[in-house]
Amino acid sequence: MSVRTVAAVPGVPDHPTVRLGRIGVLLVNLGTPDSTSIPDIRRYLAEFLSDRRVIDVNPVLWKLILHGVILRTRPPKTAEAYRAIWLAETDESPLRFHTRATAEALQARLDPEAETVRVDWAMRYGNPAIRARMQALQDEGCDRILVLPLYPQYAASTTATVVDEVARHLLDARWQPAVRTVPAFHDDPAYIEAVAAGIETHLGTLDWQPEVILASFHGLPKRYLTLGDPYHCHCAKTARLLRTRLGLDESRLRLTFQSRFGREEWLQPYTDETIETLAQSGVKRLAVVMPGFVADCVETLEEIAIQARETFEEAGGTHFTAIPCLNSGADAVTLYETLVRRELAGWWKAEEVG
Numbered sequence: 001m002s003v004r005t006v007a008a009v010p011g012v013p014d015h016p017t018v019r020l021g022r023i024g025v026l027l028v029n030l031g032t033p034d035s036t037s038i039p040d041i042r043r044y045l046a047e048f049l050s051d052r053r054v055i056d057v058n059p060v061l062w063k064l065i066l067h068g069v070i071l072r073t074r075p076p077k078t079a080e081a082y083r084a085i086w087l088a089e090t091d092e093s094p095l096r097f098h099t100r101a102t103a104e105a106l107q108a109r110l111d112p113e114a115e116t117v118r119v120d121w122a123m124r125y126g127n128p129a130i131r132a133r134m135q136a137l138q139d140e141g142c143d144r145i146l147v148l149p150l151y152p153q154y155a156a157s158t159t160a161t162v163v164d165e166v167a168r169h170l171l172d173a174r175w176q177p178a179v180r181t182v183p184a185f186h187d188d189p190a191y192i193e194a195v196a197a198g199i200e201t202h203l204g205t206l207d208w209q210p211e212v213i214l215a216s217f218h219g220l221p222k223r224y225l226t227l228g229d230p231y232h233c234h235c236a237k238t239a240r241l242l243r244t245r246l247g248l249d250e251s252r253l254r255l256t257f258q259s260r261f262g263r264e265e266w267l268q269p270y271t272d273e274t275i276e277t278l279a280q281s282g283v284k285r286l287a288v289v290m291p292g293f294v295a296d297c298v299e300t301l302e303e304i305a306i307q308a309r310e311t312f313e314e315a316g317g318t319h320f321t322a323i324p325c326l327n328s329g330a331d332a333v334t335l336y337e338t339l340v341r342r343e344l345a346g347w348w349k350a351e352e353v354g
């Protein structure tokens, strides 16, 4: 199939010229504030924490708590964390930087001239918004759009809420594109290989080796697991496949969960408590890999590389390293290229893409 131009709609004299037949690929990540100012952080947290997929408690009660307590108390603390990791050169968060760089590199791999495949990126919360980028892709002639939520492990709080937002765009569209979504890739050999290679490369740069590696994933309320969310199982499977690939047993590569929010119980074991216990029990050298985050962000660079390091060293550890996420490196782009080509093959004959 080739790109074609529809010059006019018969009977509609001033109908604009439309270019059709392109495929859009939309990479979607979680989101990020526009700046580290308190109002921008508050706006971002308000959007994020008002999402029923993220916080599912009684909506009336939650609105009171969110606006009455959380959005008054949390923004200064969150702003401080973002300031510690903000990229001065491009004036943005690392998550935003890597999401954009990944989209650009993937465009170059798939179709450098963007003749038939147009790669774009969006954020679920904050900017650029999913609905704006879906429309922009359509305006550029994409009548099919492949959405890639950048979460290896499915969670309703992450993957599903991206698809919800795409669906809201479709609900309002008079002329809908055809849409596909890339499924979770927690056990995909291409993903496991990329993460394992990242661990090996990073450890190869050190003049010491860890006694223990923690595979630390973002947590979720434990209740979400009992309600049927497969996230915990996806994380456990990723950790198991990494152990097999790296030849490590459960005591050398441990599964933990970080970034708790609120008072209820979250998935266990907790990363911070595990780090403290390990140091107190005599472990001196620790590495932390965060395979659930495809790009470094406030949760990996501040909570782990800064805070968790302090926790470990204060409890007696001597050597600590936070392994970089896939970010926008060649391995990451190869992974996304594999995932995207597999889906596009259903729309185009493989040889027609790129």
Ligand SMILES: C=CC1=C(C)c2cc3[nH]c(cc4nc(cc5[nH]c(cc1n2)c(C)c5CCC(=O)O)C(CCC(=O)O)=C4C)c(C)c3C=C
Residues within 6 Å of the ligand: 030, 031, 032, 033, 045, 053, 054, 055, 074, 078, 093, 095, 151, 155, 157, 158, 218, 219, 220, 221, 259, 261, 292, 293, 296, 297, 298, 299
């Ligand atoms: C990778 C998967 C993620 C899951 C699952 C997830 C669930 C989840 N998160 C919160 C609350 C917060 N998360 C915050 C930051 C944040 N979360 C993820 C990813 C997942 N979240 C990322 C990649 C980031 C970093 C974004 C960046 O720009 O760097 C924050 C904001 C920071 C802070 O104030 O601590 C909050 C709040 C909940 C409640 C939740 C599931 C219910």
Ligand SMILES: [Fe+2]
Residues within 6 Å of the ligand: 218, 259
């Ligand atoms: Fe989060």
Ligand SMILES: [Fe+2]
Residues within 6 Å of the ligand: 259, 260, 298, 299, 303
């Ligand atoms: Fe956090």
